[in-house]
Amino acid sequence: MGTLTLALSCGDKIVGTFYLSEEALKYEIDTTITSFRMVDNHGITEEFYLHSDSWGTSYKYFHEWGVDGNAFGETFYVKYLSVLNDFCMTYVLRADVDYSELEVEWGYKDFIRYNFKDKKVVFGTKAKVKFYDSLWVKDHTYGRIIEIDYTDVQDKISEDTPVKTFISGERGLIKFTLKSGVTFERIDY
Amino acid sequence: MRLKLSLIIFSLSLFNSCCNEDPIETARFELADEEISIIPYEQGELLSFTHSNGYTFDIAVEESNVRWEKLHDFCEWFCCPPTYISVQTKTAKLVSTYPKLIFEITIEGNSYLHSDYKGFNITLNNKHQATILYNDEYNFETDSASNIFFYESMVISGKNYQNVVEKHFDSHYYISDTTLLLPKSVYYNKLSGLLMLKMSNDETFSLIN
Numbered sequence: 001m002g003t004l005t006l007a008l009s010c011g012d013k014i015v016g017t018f019y020l021s022e023e024a025l026k027y028e029i030d031t032t033i034t035s036f037r038m039v040d041n042h043g044i045t046e047e048f049y050l051h052s053d054s055w056g057t058s059y060k061y062f063h064e065w066g067v068d069g070n071a072f073g074e075t076f077y078v079k080y081l082s083v084l085n086d087f088c089m090t091y092v093l094r095a096d097v098d099y100s101e102l103e104v105e106w107g108y109k110d111f112i113r114y115n116f117k118d119k120k121v122v123f124g125t126k127a128k129v130k131f132y133d134s135l136w137v138k139d140h141t142y143g144r145i146i147e148i149d150y151t152d153v154q155d156k157i158s159e160d161t162p163v164k165t166f167i168s169g170e171r172g173l174i175k176f177t178l179k180s181g182v183t184f185e186r187i188d189y
Numbered sequence: 190m191r192l193k194l195s196l197i198i199f200s201l202s203l204f205n206s207c208c209n210e211d212p213i214e215t216a217r218f219e220l221a222d223e224e225i226s227i228i229p230y231e232q233g234e235l236l237s238f239t240h241s242n243g244y245t246f247d248i249a250v251e252e253s254n255v256r257w258e259k260l261h262d263f264c265e266w267f268c269c270p271p272t273y274i275s276v277q278t279k280t281a282k283l284v285s286t287y288p289k290l291i292f293e294i295t296i297e298g299n300s301y302l303h304s305d306y307k308g309f310n311i312t313l314n315n316k317h318q319a320t321i322l323y324n325d326e327y328n329f330e331t332d333s334a335s336n337i338f339f340y341e342s343m344v345i346s347g348k349n350y351q352n353v354v355e356k357h358f359d360s361h362y363y364i365s366d367t368t369l370l371l372p373k374s375v376y377y378n379k380l381s382g383l384l385m386l387k388m389s390n391d392e393t394f395s396l397i398n
Contacts, residue, residue: 035369043242044288045392047370083369084388085289086314182287 014071014097017062023116024093024100026144027169028076031059036172036188039138046184048087048173051079063094080173087160089173102129104148110161112148125156135166137174140189144169154179210270212259218298220277223327225255227309228294229382230281236383237398238285239346245397248290252282274299283383290314290394292383306332311356313386316363317372319356327379329354336374345376345384346395353378 020028035049050059062072076093090111092103098117103124105111113123121129128149135145148165150157157163162176177183234250259273276298283292296309306322322337323329329352331339336357343353357374364371369389376385386394 035366037370042240042244044240044244045370045388045390049364049366049369083364083371084314086316180287
């Protein structure tokens with residue numbers, strides 16, 4: 001759990017470096033895959049690419065709490081953008097003091113924050129989140145699947161947020177379905 | 190340091206506020222009727238398009254207008270009276286729900302790009318930009334240096350169109366990787382406007398009405 005030297009009682013400062021949990025690390029997407037194509041159920045191809053933010057191509061870094069340089073949490077951050085339809089999905093794994101969280105956001109509008117320790121969505125629109133071993137998409141089996149399902153709360157999400165999103169913790173976004181029923185599936189493994 | 194900065198800002202605002210003279214128009218660039226007709230859309234119009242794999246969808250003309258714009262140069266903060274130029278502009282905005290396409294087509298009265306040519310802009314999703322040139326007689330010509338190709342006639346979605354210009358996109362803002370699947374070119378004529386969008390994998394979105 002890192003160089004944990006903290007006092008957590010009320011009013012005390014958090015000091016230390018906190019790393020992603022073993023479970024969260026399983027979902028650290030391969031960032032050498034910088035782009036991939038998906039096709040929708042009408043045969044329209046769309047390309048997604050990994051966005052480089054101001055900190056360049058380092059997708060893993062330590063987020064500082066406060067400004068005194070005493071506490072840092074390991075963070076894995078990727079953002080996928082699409083060329084034609086301007087889709088934008090942000091995917092974050094974040095270490096806190098004694099737990100790790102997953103955050104998935106679509107289009108700067110709807111997001112979920114899932115706590116790996118409590119095994120539930122702790123913030124954002126309450127989607128169902130499931131984890132399973134594999135999913136077959138367009139002739140390929142993808143591993144370490146995260147399924148985010150807004151079906152029961154779809155009246156609370158934007159038109160641009162998929163009702164269902166499937167992410168491979170190994171290879172990234174692999175499938176999603178919009179409210180309109182348009183479904184994208186990955187064609188580049 | 191902060192005091193100096195405040196004094197400078199104060200002096201500038203004082204200077205600016207001292208000028209009570211009316212702004213002066215120093216030039217006026219009006220579009221010719223032929224230029225206005227290069228963008229042949231009416232607000233509220235609905236266009237049908239089809240993707241090369243068969244999906245059809247509507248593109249709505251959300252906006253089509255001609256207006257005058259005042260362009261101030263940087264001098265407006267220091268010159269008294271302030272000056273500006275007036276530029277007549279025609280803009281059309283074409284929007285589809287899915288695929289999510291927003292075309293903005295703009296022609297301006299002062300759009301001389303080369304010595305012999307003027308041009309108008311087509312922007313897709315605020316990201317992909319193409320400038321189509323036209324000559325003094327408001328016609329399109331092939332200019333391979335600018336990736337502009339003129340066809341006297343061309344069949345698109347089974348319909349024959351005359352005087353079609355193909356223009357490759359000039360730039361893709363925020364995208365540096367040109368191996369991505371990008372919008373490659375637009376096909377356009379003066380009578381019907383946007384005829385086709387071609388992607389770099391040769392998939393197309395074509396006008397069908």
